[in-house]
Amino acid sequence: NETDRKLAADFYRPPTGKIDLTPFAEKMKAVDWEKGDRTRGQAAYARYNCATCHSGNKRLGPSLRNIAKRFNREDLFRHINEPNLALSDLYKATQITTADGVYIGMKVYSSEAQTILETGSNETVRFSRHDIISEHTPNQSPMPAGLLVGASREDLADLYAYLKTL
Numbered sequence: 001n002e003t004d005r006k007l008a009a010d011f012y013r014p015p016t017g018k019i020d021l022t023p024f025a026e027k028m029k030a031v032d033w034e035k036g037d038r039t040r041g042q043a044a045y046a047r048y049n050c051a052t053c054h055s056g057n058k059r060l061g062p063s064l065r066n067i068a069k070r071f072n073r074e075d076l077f078r079h080i081n082e083p084n085l086a087l088s089d090l091y092k093a094t095q096i097t098t099a100d101g102v103y104i105g106m107k108v109y110s111s112e113a114q115t116i117l118e119t120g121s122n123e124t125v126r127f128s129r130h131d132i133i134s135e136h137t138p139n140q141s142p143m144p145a146g147l148l149v150g151a152s153r154e155d156l157a158d159l160y161a162y163l164k165t166l
Contacts, residue, residue, distance in 0.1 A: 019146045021081055028077060031153045033160060041162025044155050048147060052120060060106050060118060060142060061091055068164040076163070077156070080148055083141035093142040096127055097134045103127075104142060 045051060053061030067076060079085055094107045096117055105119035115127045115135070148156065 019081060019149065021078065021149075024077075024081060024149050027153060028074065028156065031156050033073070033157050035154070036157030036159075036161030038158070038161040038165050040154075041158035041160065044151075044159045045162055048151075048159075053143065060120075062088070064163065064166050067166060068160070073160060076160075077148065081146055083143035083145060083147075084139065087139060087141050091141060092137050093140055094135065094137045096125075096132055098127065098131045099133065100131075106142070107137075 050064070054064045071079070091106070093104050094117060096103045096115065103117055103119055103125055105117040105125070107115060108118045108124060109116040113129055115129070115132065117125050117127065119125055148159075151159070
């Protein structure tokens, strides 16, 4: 269907810096980082669905443990908004097309008979090899680009306060 074709076309497009982060960078300068609240930040972490891929022992995204110690604040927020800037092979999404549609996720298992794709938190889809029309793994993260572009200054301060506790 048309939605699947658009999804596939977007997935194949090479990563670019197509998001203008200038307004976001200006917003970051205006954030009062000292007013960040980790409890509200934990709620923002849940609201932006970060836990779906980055909490516990998930295959969809890397652990964020000590993330605020490993990256400075500006780099951290830039990579959240542009997840394809430095993408590890471990977290490149796989796209599988079948007669039923297009599926994007992380390959959990693959053999000559079948492939299993993790498409969300605790969601897997099993494909028989004869049902797969095509399978591709371009240089793209399953994390949406521009995730925090619309976030308020307060949300950014709160989220950062929470990320510092991980």
